[in-house]
Amino acid sequence: MSSRRLFLHKLTAGLATIPFLSWDEVPVLTEAVKVPRPLNVAIMGLGGYGTMVANAMRACKKAKLNGVISGTPSKISDWQTRYRIPEKNCYNYDNFDNIASNPDIDAVYVITPNGLHKDQVIRVAKAGKHVICEKPMAVNAKEGQEMVDACKKANVKLLVGYRMHFEPKTLEIIRLRKAGELGKIMFFQGLSGFTIGDPKQWRLNKALAGGGSLMDIGIYAVNGARYMVGEEPVWVTAEETKTDPVKFAEGVDETIQFQFGFPSGAIASCLSSYNISYLDRFFLSGDKGFGELYPATGYGPIMGRTNKGELSFLHVTHQTVQMEEMADIILNGKTPIVPVDGEEAVKDLKIMDAIYLAAKTGKKIPLK
Structure with a gap:
């Protein structure tokens, strides 16, 4: 047998030992694509404006409603069903400090009466979560500065619901x-x-x-x-x-x-x-x-x-744009045209x- 024929004989014999793979079994070699995770938000205060924000967030890609805080059990139950909120991400005004150990919540949007903002924002900050507070942020500048200082001390961001800035x-x-x-x-x-x-x-x-x-x-x-x-x-x-x-x-x-x-x-x-x-x-x-x-x-x-x-x-919808932009600010350090x-x-x-x-x-x- 010539050297050329011997080479081809050995080559085909070797190929015969390789198992046949269907197209379904062929591995697809693609570059891994990292999908950025959304900002997981809990809304505190489930009234009219809180509902408006929640509905607007349905269209968000960068922010996700993932928790609620309310003093009204019936509202919590309703929101659980309406927005598919897990039971473990539901809190009341007495126990919401426990969000500190909940990795499913990154930030809390405080949408309660103005006079309650200071204490609630400071509690959220102490729990180690970022804060979005509806405006006015406080009832006077002294309280507002205390909120800013508390968030800086806790190393969390404090943003305010200035939707017109976007x-x-x-x-x-x-x-x-x-x-x-x-x-x-x-x-x-x-x-x-x-x-x-x-x-x-x-x-x-x-x-x-x-x-x-x-x-x-x-x-x-x-x-x-x-x-x-x-x-x-x-x-x-x-x-x-x-x-x-x-x-x-x-x-x-x-x-x-x-x-x-x-x-x-x-x-x-x-x-x-x-x-x-x-x-x-x-x-x-x-x-x-x-x-x-x-x-x-x-x-x-x-x-x-x-x-x-x-x-x-x-x-x-303003609140959709606001929450998308705020997610970028918190997660990616984006600088808005007008500060918030x-x-x-x-x-x-x-x-x-x-x-x-x-x-x-x-x-x-x-x-x-």
């Missing part, structure tokens, strides 16, 4: 202002108001709300003035109007008008009210153009225009403290 038409006006397309900013107007209903609700309870319309909706104008103008105010004046002292008891403001002055010379004129409806407008004026949002802070869609025409962006951290909230609280002082004293209050 709204595209809002961000477009901010972009135009930063790009100089509006010129020198001269004036901002922020109007926030509606006629409040049930006089027994917690928003009209000083201990739980920390105030009245300013704490609830006036904060939009306070915060909006800062990010629209792009500066921190240096003085505040304010005046309160009260037509119903029974419904709006001492310490619960019905309507407040307030004004800011900024280092550049720009001024802001704002109003918040629980007794005037159809107020939801931001207007920013520069010497080369303007930006307007009306409605400016409602749940959507937001409507906007500038001196060059209408702003057109696809509306996505606890320090940002303390700045608002200091200004609101000054507004109340100005309304009480009738004096122009300087801001540090």
Whole structure:
């Protein structure tokens, strides 16, 4: 046998010993793809807004509702069924410190009355979980700073539910202002108001709300003035109007008008009210153009225009976008265009403290 034929004979004999594999049995060699895990969130406070956030999170890919904290057993049971929450991830206000040993919860979104925020946020931080707190973060700047300090000490992030900081038409006006397309900013107007209903609700309870319309909706104008103008105010004046002292008891403001002055010379004129409806407008004026949002802070869609025409962006549920962005901030260290951290909230609280002082004293209050 020639050497060539001997080689082929040995080769085919060797191949005969290799078992035949069907296509189903052939291993697929692919590069492993790491799928990032979502931020697992527990919601504390299962009321109307908590439900809105929970429903919005159904569309999230980066954030997942995975726990609940409530003082009402029937609500916990209902949410377990509706959102498929495991029993082991359900807590009440007495035992929620036990989340410390629960790896299924990364962060807690506190959506309870304002007066409860400080103690609840600090407890969550001590349990080693990140915190998202609905605005206003606290009832005054002192409490807000205590919350910031507690979260820093526990090495957890503290974010605040500033959903408008991610709204595209809002961000477009901010972009135009930063790009100089509006010129020198001269004036901002922020109007926030509606006629409040049930006089027994917690928003009209000083201990739980920390105030009245300013704490609830006036904060939009306070915060909006800062990010629209792009500066921190240096003085505040304010005046309160009260037509119903029974419904709006001492310490619960019905309507407040307030004004800011900024280092550049720009001024802001704002109003918040629980007794005037159809107020939801931001207007920013520069010497080369303007930006307007009306409605400016409602749940959507937001409507906007500038001196060059209408702003057109696809509306996505605000709370869905907010939770996606906050998951990125917590898990990946993303930096938002407009801050949403606890320090940002303390700045608002200091200004609101000054507004109340100005309304009480009738004096122009300087801001540090």
